[in-house]
Amino acid sequence: MIKYLGVGRRRYHAKPNYLYKRRYWEFQAIVGGKLALRLEDHTYPYQSNCLWCIPPSTAHAWQDITDEGCEVVVFHFPDVPEQLHQAIASQPYLLCLLDKHDIKRIRHLGELAKKYMEKENAHSFLFYQQALLELSFR
Numbered sequence: 001m002i003k004y005l006g007v008g009r010r011r012y013h014a015k016p017n018y019l020y021k022r023r024y025w026e027f028q029a030i031v032g033g034k035l036a037l038r039l040e041d042h043t044y045p046y047q048s049n050c051l052w053c054i055p056p057s058t059a060h061a062w063q064d065i066t067d068e069g070c071e072v073v074v075f076h077f078p079d080v081p082e083q084l085h086q087a088i089a090s091q092p093y094l095l096c097l098l099d100k101h102d103i104k105r106i107r108h109l110g111e112l113a114k115k116y117m118e119k120e121n122a123h124s125f126l127f128y129q130q131a132l133l134e135l136s137f138r
Contacts, residue, residue: 002128004076005117007110010035010062011069017061024076026054027135028062029098029106033070036063039092049103051138053084053094060092073110077132084136096138109134 003024012035019040028035034046037054038061046065054060064070088094098106109131116124 001078001125002075002113002117002131003078004074005110005113006072006074007107007114008071009069010064010072011067012062012064013067013069017063019059019061021059022054022056022076024056024078025080026052026056026060027075027077028052028054029073029103031071031073031098031103031107033068034065035070035072036065037093038063047095049098051096051098051102051106051135053080053088053096053135054092055088058092073106075110075113075131075135077128080132081136098138102138105134 009032019038029051030048032048034048036046037044037052040059043063048070084094112127113131116127
């Protein structure tokens with residue numbers, strides 16, 4: 001089940017995002033503009049066209065570099081496949097670069113998720129599982 005979905009522009013430059021641990025696994029795709037991940041002891045270089053996966057145990061924040069902000073698709077899930085747990089066990093995040101095909105697909109997943117969340121039906125749970133698997137195995 002998707003616990004949070006965010007699709008669209010973010011302007012962290014104008015409205016700062018503070019360090020905190022999310023309750024769920026976060027998948028944040030940067031599909032336009034640039035965004036940097038900030039942890040308690042380090043800020044990573046600005047990235048574009050990428051997907052960040054961050055476990056609930058990692059306190060983090062996001063920052064962009066311009067007033068224009070960036071475009072994101074963000075999913076929060078309560079759990080992820082065991083393979084992802086294992087892959088991320090010794091690090092605070094995973095980062096995957098995205099090509100234009102990936103970006104188009106993730107934007108589409110975000111739009112579909114909005115529709116399923118607005119009016120849940122018998123297929124919603126199956127779609128949520130599909131989205132989680134697609135994001136987990138990039």
